[in-house]
Amino acid sequence: MNTLRPAVVIGAVALAGLGVAPALAATAAKPTSLTLKASHTSVAPKAKDTLTATLRSGRTAVANESVKLEKRAAGAKSWTLVSAKTTNAKGQTSWSVVPGTKKGQKEQYELVFSGNKSYKASHSSIITVTVS
Numbered sequence: 001m002n003t004l005r006p007a008v009v010i011g012a013v014a015l016a017g018l019g020v021a022p023a024l025a026a027t028a029a030k031p032t033s034l035t036l037k038a039s040h041t042s043v044a045p046k047a048k049d050t051l052t053a054t055l056r057s058g059r060t061a062v063a064n065e066s067v068k069l070e071k072r073a074a075g076a077k078s079w080t081l082v083s084a085k086t087t088n089a090k091g092q093t094s095w096s097v098v099p100g101t102k103k104g105q106k107e108q109y110e111l112v113f114s115g116n117k118s119y120k121a122s123h124s125s126i127i128t129v130t131v132s
Contacts, residue, residue: 031058052092055091104130104131
C-alpha cells in the first residue's frame with residue numbers, strides 16, 4: 001500500500017511541472033485605479049471644461065478598456081451616465097463637459113471601470129466643478 005503514495009506525489013510534481021499551478025494564478029484579475037482631473041475647478045456659465053481620466057494597474061497603463069464618466073448635481077444622490085470611452089495606449093481618455101449655465105451651480109463627476117477577467121473594477125474619486 002505504501003507503493004501508491006510515491007506515485008501520487010510524482011503525479012502532483014508532474015502536474016506542477018506542466019504549469020498547472022501558474023496557469024491558475026495567471027487568471028486572477030489585477031487591481032486597478034482610476035484618476036479623474038479637471039482642467040479647471042471653476043468655470044464661467046456655459047463654458048467648457050476638460051476632464052481627463054487615467055486607468056492604471058499599479059504603475060502600468062491599462063489600454064483599450066472602456067471607462068464610464070458619470071455626473072450629478074452637487075448634493076444629488078443618483079448619477080447619470082455622460083458617456084463611455086476607450087482608454088488609449090497611455091491608459092487615458094478625456095471628455096469636454098459644460099458644468100452649468102448659471103453662477104453657483106456645482107456639477108460632480110466620477111469615473112467607473114467595470115472590470116473584466118484581467119482587471120478588477122474601480123471608481124475614481126469624485127471631483128466638483130463650480131460655475132462662477
